[in-house]
Amino acid sequence: MSNPISVAFKKARAENRPALLTYTVAGDSSKKQSLNILKAISKNADILELGVPHNTPVADGSQIQTSAYRAIKKGIKINDIFRIVRDFKKFDKNKPIILMGYYNMIFQYGANNFLNKCKTSGVNGLIVVDLPWPENKDFAKKCKKKSIYFIQLLSPTTTSKRLKEIIQNSHPMNYFISMLSTTGGKLKVSPLEILKNYNRIKKINPKKEIVIGFGITDKTIGKLKSADGLVVGSAICKEITRSLNSRQNPVTNVGKLVRKLKNRIK
Template identity: 35%
Template sequence: MSRLETRFAALKAEGRAALVTYTTAGDPDYATALAILKGLPAAGADVIELGMPFTDPMADGPAIQAAALRALQGGQNLAKTLEMVRDFRRGEGETPLVLMGYYNPIHRYGVERFLAEAAEAGVDGLIVVDLPPEHDAELALPAQAAGIDFIRLTTPTTDDARLPRVLNTSSGFVYYVSVAGVTGAGSATTEHVEAAVARLRRFTDLPLAVGFGIRTPEQARVIARIADGVVVGSAFVDQIAKAESSGAAIDGVLGLCKQLSDSVRTAR
């Protein structure tokens, strides 16, 4: 079993949802970002999403856009992001790590080279938000052949006719984008999420994680009662943006992670 399969199976046996955290590689700088990444498992992160900085992150709101720009201005690139994964894996062999971002940097790096290095570094999954299933042969299928899960996004506008096509080559888990908008922009109602999760369960047996707009422990607790995973990103990025020092950024992110984890673990 993959790390993602193992983690979600263990959490299902525990009767609770996963806390899935997102931060941007290299934000605000490599050393601080790595310290945050290494601290997340102990702070309660069950699955980690690490953003690959890109100049034009079209699915992201102002907070994550700014994080990507900070990282790029600091010299972060895809090679350094893979090195960050290697650094993380030297001390952590159990927590699943998923790279999230856009296809352009991977395409420029070279798909074959990227997948080989990602698998060697210890990447467990990919979320590539701008690569639809019609282009599975470019990345999704080669990734899965390399032992890396390819995680699909579904949205409120993904209808029943489209869902089977989107989910056909999904693996790891399914990420439900709960609002029709960019990251950090508003949040969905409980009723909406309940209906969406129930609908998705008719189409897939994969774990369902819900994200976009979840910022507080109380919001996380509500979603953790419904879904298999709760994804939080912009709230962590905001902690980094407002921090006046590296130490404050680390403490802010890991402190919030602990609060969110406590809520998720006691939700049911």
């Protein structure tokens, strides 16, 4: 059986559009609400990234930090996150879920324990922001044994030699960071420039799915349509914050935003 992540890319390709990946923080602004948000967006999102909140995030901008602190303040624990995934999968068992976080959380849980829990709760992929190549070699191997994709990050600063090495050793999906920025930064390079870099990476092995993330909003997503997949994270976290501040329902508002994103790439 193929990984639902690969199925999602195939489906999007058949519809002649990039896959839409969303990122929300687990437990933002509560366990129940973050589950409801996943349910509300699953119709329009192809792959759901779920952030594991950490309190010293070195690669996240203010929007995701705000979401993460909110979730931690409400007391979210790793086991709660697995529960959210499991409950979501009862609702939509084929929708792929990727957990994204920092390595210390996995390290404290124990890598093997963590992967076992991923497997039983239905996690399909992992992005570990601060576990780069080649430090991630062993962990990626462990993921593979569990049929969980370990998603490598690639950046504009990644050298050609390194790109080749990483992609050669990568699982079917990789993540290209659009620009030099933390998550949610303002897009400081043109979509054309981003796609140029993307194509350079894609050429190395066209079979690997490459998604683009960082700084993508409903304003810019339409200009990057030719990628295999596009990730929107901070814009969604921002919408949750905005909704809470104006006493509106984040579940409905995020649902609307993701529908809008989907329409922009159709």
